[in-house]
Amino acid sequence: MSNENLELKKRQILSSQVDLSKFNSKNFEKATDEEKAQQEVMGESTTFFKDGMRRLKKNPLAMGSIVVLALIIAIIIIAPIFVPYSYSDMITVNGVRDKSASNLGMFEYSNAEMKYMESTGESLFPHIFGTDSLGRDYFIRVIYGTRVSLSVGIVAAIMVLIIGLIYGSVSGYFGGKVDMIMMRIVDIIYSLPDMLIIILLSVVLKEVLASKIKGTALAALGPNMISMFFVFGLLYWVTMARLIRGQILTIKNSEYVLAARCIGTKDGRILRRHILPNCLSVIIITTALQVPSAIFTESYLSFLGLGVSAPLTSLGSLANDARGAMQSYPSRLVIPAVIICLIVLALNLLGDGLRDAFDSKLN
Amino acid sequence: MSEKETKNLLEVSHLKQYFPVSQGLHKVPLKAVDDISFAIRPGETLGLVGESGCGKTTVGRTLLRLYEPTAGKITFDGEVLFDSGEQYDENDKLIVDATGRPIYGKKVNKDMLPYRKEMQMVFQDPYSSLNPRMTVEDIIGEPLDVHKLYSSKAERRDKILSLMELVGLNAEHAMRYAHEFSGGQRQRIGIARALAVDPKFIVCDEAVSALDVSIQAQVVNMFEELQEKLGVAYLFIAHDLLVVHHISDRIAVMYLGRMMEIADADELNNNPMHPYTLSLLSAVPIPDPETARKSSRIVLEGDVPSPLHMPSGCPFRTRCKYATEQCAMEMPQLKDRGNGHFVACHNK
Ligand SMILES: Nc1ncnc2c1ncn2[C@@H]1O[C@H](COP(=O)(O)OP(=O)(O)O)[C@@H](O)[C@H]1O
Ligand code: SF4
Ligand SMILES: [Mg+2]
Numbered sequence: 199m200s201n202e203n204l205e206l207k208k209r210q211i212l213s214s215q216v217d218l219s220k221f222n223s224k225n226f227e228k229a230t231d232e233e234k235a236q237q238e239v240m241g242e243s244t245t246f247f248k249d250g251m252r253r254l255k256k257n258p259l260a261m262g263s264i265v266v267l268a269l270i271i272a273i274i275i276i277a278p279i280f281v282p283y284s285y286s287d288m289i290t291v292n293g294v295r296d297k298s299a300s301n302l303g304m305f306e307y308s309n310a311e312m313k314y315m316e317s318t319g320e321s322l323f324p325h326i327f328g329t330d331s332l333g334r335d336y337f338i339r340v341i342y343g344t345r346v347s348l349s350v351g352i353v354a355a356i357m358v359l360i361i362g363l364i365y366g367s368v369s370g371y372f373g374g375k376v377d378m379i380m381m382r383i384v385d386i387i388y389s390l391p392d393m394l395i396i397i398l399l400s401v402v403l404k405e406v407l408a409s410k411i412k413g414t415a416l417a418a419l420g421p422n423m424i425s426m427f428f429v430f431g432l433l434y435w436v437t438m439a440r441l442i443r444g445q446i447l448t449i450k451n452s453e454y455v456l457a458a459r460c461i462g463t464k465d466g467r468i469l470r471r472h473i474l475p476n477c478l479s480v481i482i483i484t485t486a487l488q489v490p491s492a493i494f495t496e497s498y499l500s501f502l503g504l505g506v507s508a509p510l511t512s513l514g515s516l517a518n519d520a521r522g523a524m525q526s527y528p529s530r531l532v533i534p535a536v537i538i539c540l541i542v543l544a545l546n547l548l549g550d551g552l553r554d555a556f557d558s559k560l561n
Numbered sequence: 562m563s564e565k566e567t568k569n570l571l572e573v574s575h576l577k578q579y580f581p582v583s584q585g586l587h588k589v590p591l592k593a594v595d596d597i598s599f600a601i602r603p604g605e606t607l608g609l610v611g612e613s614g615c616g617k618t619t620v621g622r623t624l625l626r627l628y629e630p631t632a633g634k635i636t637f638d639g640e641v642l643f644d645s646g647e648q649y650d651e652n653d654k655l656i657v658d659a660t661g662r663p664i665y666g667k668k669v670n671k672d673m674l675p676y677r678k679e680m681q682m683v684f685q686d687p688y689s690s691l692n693p694r695m696t697v698e699d700i701i702g703e704p705l706d707v708h709k710l711y712s713s714k715a716e717r718r719d720k721i722l723s724l725m726e727l728v729g730l731n732a733e734h735a736m737r738y739a740h741e742f743s744g745g746q747r748q749r750i751g752i753a754r755a756l757a758v759d760p761k762f763i764v765c766d767e768a769v770s771a772l773d774v775s776i777q778a779q780v781v782n783m784f785e786e787l788q789e790k791l792g793v794a795y796l797f798i799a800h801d802l803l804v805v806h807h808i809s810d811r812i813a814v815m816y817l818g819r820m821m822e823i824a825d826a827d828e829l830n831n832n833p834m835h836p837y838t839l840s841l842l843s844a845v846p847i848p849d850p851e852t853a854r855k856s857s858r859i860v861l862e863g864d865v866p867s868p869l870h871m872p873s874g875c876p877f878r879t880r881c882k883y884a885t886e887q888c889a890m891e892m893p894q895l896k897d898r899g900n901g902h903f904v905a906c907h908n909k
Contacts, residue, residue, distance in 0.1 A: 453686060453689040453690040454689065454691055456622075456627055456690075457691075457754070460627055460677065460681065460682045461677060461681075461704040461707055461758070462673070462674050462677030462678070462707045462708065464707075467707070471703070472692055475692075475695075476694055
């Protein structure tokens with residue numbers, strides 16, 4: 199066989215599946231150095247975190263939300279230092295309870311306060327949001343209410359995170375029958391009408407807990423608050439558990455985990471080095487989104503009178519208290535409502551922003 | 562130990578991998594790999610070709626024990642790593658008792674950890690096979706960590722940098738994340754990871770298929786250079802015969818989980834015997850019209866049957882123009898046609 203024929207023979211075996219007749223010699227011209235360079239272009243060197251932050255910074259809604267939240271948090275931390283009123287007690291003038299101080303409008307002073315200021319020449323701190331029907335400074339009550347609501351949101355989110363993370367990881371990592379049983383339990387909890395259960399549980403737990411916590415540090419929170427945490431812990435972790443399980447399942451079957459197993463990496467290290475870091479963004483985002491949902495539920499329950507015990511307050515119970523005098527003093531309802539909206543909206547927008555910036559599937 | 566056993570680096574015999582898949586309420590076995598045998602000598606490249614879905618990846622992963630084999634025997638460097646215990650006589654017939662059930666011999670299921678240093682894999686997809694949250698240094702360093710192949714941080718780093726150099730990566734990029742690299746570069750990272758443990762054998766699962774044509778050639782050449790330098794043996798999986806013929810010493814052809822033909826690369830090229838191999842070859846357009854007219858082209862008709870509904874007898878018979886009655890009744894076994902050329906066909 200001549201050399202040429204051999205060439206041809208060899209070429210026949212070439213590509214079996216690509217239909218070469220669709221191409222001509224132009225398609226197979228050697229790449230120029232320039233083209234090769236394009237192929238090998240490197241992305242900018244950034245870490246995953248920096249990369250995400252850069253994207254987050256470009257999102258005006260998320261950045262606006264951060265500013266709003268930072269402002270709210272700064273105010274609720276700093277304001278009680280400057281405001282000389284207490285959230286729980288009626289305003290006093292010169293050590294005497296000021297009976298005329300109830301139901302003041304924004305920046306109004308009561309008669310007793312006016313007299314006091316005139317006689318001493320001293321100026322009293324203004325009632326920025328006025329006072330409530332019991333003569334308590336409303337601004338400081340809103341501040342404390344916001345503190346309570348935010349803390350409830352954050353504590354609930356952390357509880358949900360811990361329970362959901364453990365449950366979801368176990369279910370996803372072990373898979374098989376374990377996974378099936380664990381997920382059916384989740385399905386059952388998921389299918390319960392949560393608001394109804396929350397209300398029923400709150401009522402029942404309130405009775406049971408009231409006697410148990412008497413005299414302990416928990417008493418300040420009140421049985422309602424504690425039963426609310428119970429409810430969050432019992433019901434709200436399911437979404438988190440499902441999400442984490444789903445993530446772990448996909449990552450567990452990914453090629454880089456297979457590659458790690460091929461190297462001989464042990465289970466523990468695979469979980470630590472490969473699976474969890476890749477779930478992290480989803481975990482953070484879901485936790486961030488859990489906060490507003492818990493705040494909303496807390497407000498809702500407080501509004502129904504199942505929230506924190508007086509004199510402690512939350513945004514929801516403030517709104518509830520204001521209901522009676524809604525016609526005459528609408529601002530007392532509007533203020534906590536607006537703050538709830540601001541916080542929930544800002545946290546949701548921030549959570550969405552985080553998702554857009556850090557979720558690798560969208561990159 | 563017989564001479565043959567000492568000569569082969571890897572021996573796979575009667576390997577089966579059945580995946581249980583749900584069909585309605587019950588599970589049926591999907592025979593992704595069914596009774597496959599082959600051997601690879603040290604420093605040799607065995608090409609494995611076949612249409613997509615015929616079980617090439619499963620062969621590679623099963624022999625590395627990433628999937629637990631359903632049955633079969635895997636021997637590496639004279640050590641039996643896995644043996645499901647079925648025994649075969651000289652004619653390769655399963656030894657059974659009176660009731661037709663196989664008589665089991667010794668079962669073996671070795672811990673793979675020490676062998677992970679000897680057998681490695683390069684994955685098809687350079688994107689999904691690298692952890693997006695790890696730097697190149699950590700990806701290449703992980704096998705070093707797992708097998709404790711260094712005594713100091715500095716030594717680890719040196720090893721990683723020399724591996725990067727070996728596969729043609731810029732050592733300055735060690736701290737970067739995989740997503741910052743192009744496909745070709747990522748595949749080099751995957752190769753460096755496989756080479757980190759200094760293996761004797763690497764499964765290259767369509768290691769170049771996902772790459773651009775111009776880059777494919779670079780990476781294939783790199784595989785060849787590495788083989789010359791390090792003496793590593795490859796199971797080179799591809800669906801592209803060009804690439805396989807270029808790099809392989811021998812080529813195996815698979816169809817629907819079965820081995821159809823296995824021969825030296827040039828022998829298979831010059832003297833293909835199995836109807837399936839013939840049709841694979843003649844699917845390639847012939848540039849010269851003179852030769853084209855002379856050659857009897859076989860065009861593949863119909864689709865690959867689903868592995869859940871395998872034809873009886875020869876799996877290729879639904880698309881084979883030489884099929885006879887015998888083909889539907891009896892599974893053809895791989896038979897030696899001389900020259901180390903094995904073919905599984907009744908009529909060819
Ligand atoms: N983990 C799995 N579970 C069930 N079926 C699988 C699994 N992996 C592969 N298969 C099936 O086995 C067959 C062979 O797949 P594969 O080995 O990936 O083929 P190839 O690599 O040749 O394209 C396919 O039909 C595929 O659907
Ligand atoms: S055994 Fe029969 S059906 Fe199978 S390839 Fe040979 S001729 Fe065709
Ligand atoms: Mg494959």
